[in-house]
Structures are given as C-alpha cells and as structure tokens.
Amino acid sequence: MSLDTTHASEPHDRKQPNRSIKPSLPPPATVTVAAEAITTLMAPAILHSMTDAVAVVDPQRRIIAINPAFSAMWGYTIDDLRHQSTEVLFAWEKDFKKLAQGDYCARHQSRSRVSLIRYRRKDGSTFIGETRSSKIEDFHGNTIGYVSITRDTTARREAEAALRTSETKFRLAFENAAAPMLWTDRRGGLVTNCNQAAERLFGRGREEIIGRPHASFHPAEKTIDLHRLVDHPPGQPAIESEVLGNNGRRIPVRIVASVVALRREKILQTIYHDGDAGKQTAAELESAVDTLARQIELRTAELEETDTALRVLLKRVEHEKEELREQLLRQVNELFEPELQKLLRATHSPAQKQSVQLLLTNLQELFSPVNRSIASAMHQFSPMEVRIAHLITQELSTKEIAERLNLSPWTVNVHRRNIRKKCGITNKKVNLRTALASLIG
Numbered sequence: 001m002s003l004d005t006t007h008a009s010e011p012h013d014r015k016q017p018n019r020s021i022k023p024s025l026p027p028p029a030t031v032t033v034a035a036e037a038i039t040t041l042m043a044p045a046i047l048h049s050m051t052d053a054v055a056v057v058d059p060q061r062r063i064i065a066i067n068p069a070f071s072a073m074w075g076y077t078i079d080d081l082r083h084q085s086t087e088v089l090f091a092w093e094k095d096f097k098k099l100a101q102g103d104y105c106a107r108h109q110s111r112s113r114v115s116l117i118r119y120r121r122k123d124g125s126t127f128i129g130e131t132r133s134s135k136i137e138d139f140h141g142n143t144i145g146y147v148s149i150t151r152d153t154t155a156r157r158e159a160e161a162a163l164r165t166s167e168t169k170f171r172l173a174f175e176n177a178a179a180p181m182l183w184t185d186r187r188g189g190l191v192t193n194c195n196q197a198a199e200r201l202f203g204r205g206r207e208e209i210i211g212r213p214h215a216s217f218h219p220a221e222k223t224i225d226l227h228r229l230v231d232h233p234p235g236q237p238a239i240e241s242e243v244l245g246n247n248g249r250r251i252p253v254r255i256v257a258s259v260v261a262l263r264r265e266k267i268l269q270t271i272y273h274d275g276d277a278g279k280q281t282a283a284e285l286e287s288a289v290d291t292l293a294r295q296i297e298l299r300t301a302e303l304e305e306t307d308t309a310l311r312v313l314l315k316r317v318e319h320e321k322e323e324l325r326e327q328l329l330r331q332v333n334e335l336f337e338p339e340l341q342k343l344l345r346a347t348h349s350p351a352q353k354q355s356v357q358l359l360l361t362n363l364q365e366l367f368s369p370v371n372r373s374i375a376s377a378m379h380q381f382s383p384m385e386v387r388i389a390h391l392i393t394q395e396l397s398t399k400e401i402a403e404r405l406n407l408s409p410w411t412v413n414v415h416r417r418n419i420r421k422k423c424g425i426t427n428k429k430v431n432l433r434t435a436l437a438s439l440i441g
Contacts, residue, residue, distance in 0.1 A: 053129075053150040056136075059143055061086045073129075073152055075122030091120040099133075116153070127154050167262060180272040183260070184214045192267060201272060203246025214270075217243050219250060238273065354406075361404060380422055388415045392433050 047054055053070035057063050063081045071077055074089060081088070090096040095117050114132045121127070133148040174181060180198035184191050194209045202209060202217060215223045222242045238254035245251055254273040259266055340360045347353050381389065384405075391401045398416070402409045420426050423435050 050149075053152075055086070055148050055150070056145060057086055057148070058145050061146070064145065070150075073121075073127075073150065074119070080122070089119055091118040091126045119150075127152055128157065129153060170262075177271075182209075182214065182217075182270045182272075184268045184270065186259070186266065186268050189214050198272070201245075201251070202243065214268075219244060224255070243272065358404070358406060381419065385415050385419050385422075388412060389419055389436050392416075392419075393436050395433065 047065070047067045050067055051069055053073040054067040055063060055070055056065040062083050062085055064083075066076075066078055066081060087093070087096045090099075099115065099117065114130060117129055117131055118126055119129050129150040130153050131148050131150045133146055135143050136145045136147055138144050174183075174193070175195050177195055178197060180201040181195045182191050182198055183193040191210055191212055191214055194206060198209065199205060218224060219242055224239065224241055238256045241253055241255055242250045243253050252274075256271045256273070258269050260269045337360065340356060344353060344356045344360065347356055387405065388401060391404060396404065398409050398412045401407070402412045405412075416432065417426075419436075420432055423432075423439065425432070425435050
C-alpha cells in the first residue's frame with residue numbers, strides 16, 4: 001500500500017480545476033452497464049450506514065453513486081454530481097491528474113492504495129482527506145469502476161499539531177525547570193533525558209548522564225527500585241535518598257516520581273529536591289512555631305494582668321461612688337432636711353405646705369437606696385416612671401401618688417400602663433408592685 005501526501009500549504013498560483021458543474025449528459029451504454037453491475041454488487045444498506053465518505057465512479061472517473069457521509073463532507077447531493085467528473089472534488093488539478101495516473105488507472109493493480117489529497121467542498125472551503133481507492137471488477141476480471149473511501153483528517157491533524165505543540169512546551173518546561181529532573185525508560189532502566197539542573201546536581205554533562213542506568217546515580221545501599229518509584233502513592237511524602245556527585249560526594253535528596261506519556265511512549269520522570277533544604281525548612285518552621293507559642297503565652301499573661309487591673313479599678317470606682325452617695329445623703333439629712341422640716345412647721349398656707357412636703361419627699365427619694373436600685377434595674381424607664389415605680393413599691397395608691405407628685409390620676413394610670421408594658425406583664429394577672437419588687441431583687 002503506497003501513501004501519496006499533498007501538503008496543506010500549496011502555492012496559490014497553482015492552476016485550480018474548473019469548479020463549475022457541467023450539465024449531465026446521457027451516459028454511454030458502457031456506463032449504464034457498469035452502473036447496473038456496480039449497483040448489483042454494492043449493498044446499499046452497508047453503503048448508507050458507513051460513516052466515511054464513499055463514492056463509486058465508472059472507469060472514466062464519472063460519479064455514479066455517493067453515500068450520505070459523502071454529501072455531508074463535500075456538501076454536494078447525488079443530483080449535483082451524477083455523471084460528473086471527480087475533478088470537481090479536487091482543490092488542485094495536479095492532484096486529480098496524479099490520481100488518474102495512479103489509483104484509478106492502475107489497470108493491472110487490484111490492491112487498494114491510500115492517498116492524502118486536498119479536496120474542495122461545494123462552499124469553496126478545503127480540507128485534507130485520507131482516501132483509499134480500489135478497482136471494481138466483474139466476474140471476468142474486467143474493470144467496471146472504482147470505489148473510494150475518504151476520511152476527513154482535519155481534526156486528527158489539528159489534534160496532532162496541538163499534541164506536538166504541547167509536547168514542545170512540556171520539553172521546554174522540563175529543560176528550564178529549577179529542580180533537577182531525569183527521564184528514565186521504565187523497561188530498561190536507562191536515563192533517556194535530563195535537564196540543566198540535573199547536570200549541575202550530578203556534576204556531569206548530558207552525554208555523561210543519558211544512557212546510564214538510573215541506579216548508577218545512587219550509592220549502592222541507597223539504590224531505589226524503579227517499581228517503587230512508579231508505585232509510590234501520589235500525595236505521600238517524597239522518598240528520602242542520596243545521589244552521587246561527580247567527585248563521589250553523597251548528596252541528600254527527596255525524590256518525587258511520576259509516569260509521563262510522550263506520544264506513544266511512557267517514561268518515568270524523577271524530580272530531585274535538596275534534602276538538606278527540606279530539613280532546614282522544617283527546622284525553621286518548628287523554630288517559628290515555638291517563637292509564636294512563646295509570644296502568645298506572653299501576650300496572654302499580659303492580657304490577664306490587664307484584666308485583673310481593670311477589675312480592681314472598677315471595684316475602686318464603685319466604692320468611691322458609694323462613698324459619694326453616702327456623703328451626699330448625710331449632707332441632705334444633716335443640712336437640708338432639718339431646715340425643710342422647720343419651714344414645713346412654720347408654713348400655714350396649705351399650698352405652701354404641699355410644695356415644701358413635695359420638695360422634702362423628692363430629696364428623700366433622690367437618695368433612697370430603693371430608688372437607686374429601681375433606676376439601675378429599669379434603665380429603660382423615664383425619670384417620671386422611675387419615681388412612680390418607687391412610690392408603687394411603697395404601696396401608695398394611684399390617688400396618693402397623684403397627690404404626692406401633683407399629677408392627675410389619669411396621668412398616673414398612663415405611666416402605670418407604660419411600666420407594665422416595659423416589665424412585660426401587659427394583659428397579665430400580675431401585681432405591678434410584686435413585679436417591680438422581683439425586678440429590683
């Protein structure tokens with residue numbers, strides 16, 4: 001089987017075949033006989049089920065039949081091509097003539113041949129097809145036509161080009177990698193490639209490394225079986241070992257191995273990392289962790305000391321506030337209350353008496369421990385609600401509170417409803433005085 005290849009980059013000044021479809025002419029009697037014979041010999045069901053493009057032509061290379069895959073590949077229907085020369089399918093006239101002198105006209109050659117031809121579709125676009133053509137003979141050995149099977153190789157060629165590009169990039173990355181790397185044949189155990197970093201690690205040139213057994217780069221007691229490298233589970237720690245430098249110096253390394261597929265070949269790729277650098281990094285990491293732990297411990301101790309100091313300071317402030325309250329209460333009891341009692345006794349006007357009594361009550365309530373407890377426990381209460389709540393705890397009625405604060409009973413009831421709402425006992429059968437007593441403890 002021969003292989004004729006027409007490259008995709010043909011010069012554009014080549015003479016191209018006439019692309020126009022000529023009117024169909026009545027086929028000669030010989031063509032009719034050949035067509036009938038071929039139709040009888042070819043199984044239509046098989047022809048239509050094939051995924052490759054199939055064309056049947058007569059001895060003069062006029063198209064007799066095509067299958068659906070052919071129409072999909074070229075864009076022509078059988079009505080477009082019936083009895084037309086196959087020249088219309090070719091992108092370059094030279095390919096048509098070359099094939100005429102070879103495959104279709106090999107009258108003394110019964111075996112099929114494979115050719116790579118650039119074809120042109122009905123829309124003018126071109127593609128490279130792999131065509132296998134064979135003669136069709138009758139029972140007497142006479143050539144009655146040809147059959148060609150064509151496969152579009154565009155996708156395959158693009159994939160091969162992408163693979164070549166990818167492999168080229170991979171090889172460039174391999175050559176310029178910072179880590180030393182070797183490629184080893186898994187069956188023979190011989191090194192097939194190395195990068196520049198590996199040359200520096202072993203102290204040898206490429207010609208001294210390539211072709212040597214992989215085991216020869218390790219001390220005898222540190223030799224690693226290739227199967228162990230291949231079967232080493234991914235994600236596991238690197239294998240600790242040693243390699244020999246040019247002067248016999250033993251160099252500690254950590255080895256990471258993997259199987260790499262290049263074209264149809266699978267090779268073992270080994271990457272060598274500096275073992276001392278790894279140990280140094282681990283030691284530095286451990287030291288950094290210890291330093292951080294000490295810093296956290298010191299900072300925790302400082303925070304605990306600060307917390308203790310704040311607690312002491314808060315207690316001192318509370319103590320000073322309590323002393324200030326007691327001092328103010330003594331001053332009220334010793335200075336203001338006696339004078340107000342005298343004024344109350346000396347006043348004869350009922351209105352004046354009520355005002356003085358209210359002033360005295362307000363002073364007592366202001367410094368009352370119960371009142372302070374209510375104010376601290378009921379910070380959401382308004383000042384008037386705090387005063388009314390204090391009087392409620394003293395078991396005063398609404399009328400008595402209204403007289404004491406010079407308010408109307410209706411206003412006092414409004415404040416009582418607001419207090420119940422803020423205490424969360426609205427529409428509940430709970431005594432307000434009891435709720436306030438439990439709230440202030």
